[in-house]
Amino acid sequence: DAGVTQSPTHLIKTRGQQVTLRCSPKSGHDTVSWYQQALGQGPQFIFQYYEEEERQRGNFPDRFSGHQFPNYSSELNVNALLLGDSALYLCASSFRSGVQPQHFGDGTRLSIL
């Protein structure tokens, strides 16, 4: 039974570029949440997708956008990258929005030069 999978594992971009990160949820899960973890910090909630709609959003600018597909997989897009966007981006999946615990993938390490 595959857990949450994320791709790519590492990515290097330059300022001003755009990036797309991908996530496949754990089997049986229908909700995907994205978190940003800066070095030495706890993860910060970006947004949550359920039934292909953004249900909740954290305190992130609209340069951060996402999508959920009918098979429950999800993408995180970040436009106009800044140096401060360098972080580990974590995807978490769960069943029925907030009712069940969230299981995390291993993340995508994004470095901005």
Added chain:
Amino acid sequence: GEDVEQSLFLSVREGDSSVINCTYTDSSSTYLYWYKQEPGAGLQLLTYIFSNMDMKQDQRLTVLLNKKDKHLSLRIADTQTGDSAIYFCAESSNTGKLIFGQGTTLQVKP
């Protein structure tokens, strides 16, 4: 507002018990979680407790919840070197958004 606080560092000897503490502010929290993060990895769900419970035990792990003081603790019995990691406390309401603390680095000395 929502806030979760943890002490930053704990060092124990192998075989001792470890106790990691956490305080939170949101009284509407539904679930409280403990996650483990090893270097270069994502978060591993260790255990969680529903807000109407006082205690939960799962093998070497014991979670204690004092809802009045908004205090959560994780006790690891017979701590092993493989338990060395960063431990995150997190709270959520029934909307599912997780609020994390800064993490406690657990160092286990042989």
